[in-house]
Every structure is written in structure tokens, then in C-alpha cells.
Amino acid sequence: xxxxxxxxxxxxxxxxxxxxxxxxxxxxxxxxxxxxxxxxxxxxxxxxxxxxxxx
Numbered sequence: 379x380x381x382x383x384x385x386x387x388x389x390x391x392x393x394x395x396x397x398x399x400x401x402x403x404x405x406x407x408x409x410x411x412x413x414x415x416x417x418x419x420x421x422x423x424x425x426x427x428x429x430x431x432x433x
Contacts, residue, residue, distance in 0.1 A: 381405060381431075386414065388433040393418065398432075 404410035409427035
């Protein structure tokens, strides 16, 4: 898959706030994702991000 900054992606598991949708804010060795509901930001390694992203 080819992801771009600003894309909205869905994850397999939901965030504690109830959302499964995240906005990609940075791509590189790490992915920086921002929850679309509560605004929580996470930084995870690329390999893990590609595993948890469903769509």
C-alpha cells in the first residue's frame, strides 16, 4: 500500500475513545498517527503500523 500524509486509515483494534480512524501526520522510519476523534497522537515503527492498518 502507498500511504501519504493526510490519509485517513482504519486500524484493526479500536482506540479507547471508540474510534478506529487515524490520520497519518508523518511517514518515515516511524509513522505518526493522530486519532480523528480525541486527537491523541502516537508514533509507531513502520513495520508495526503496516500490520495494524486495515484500510
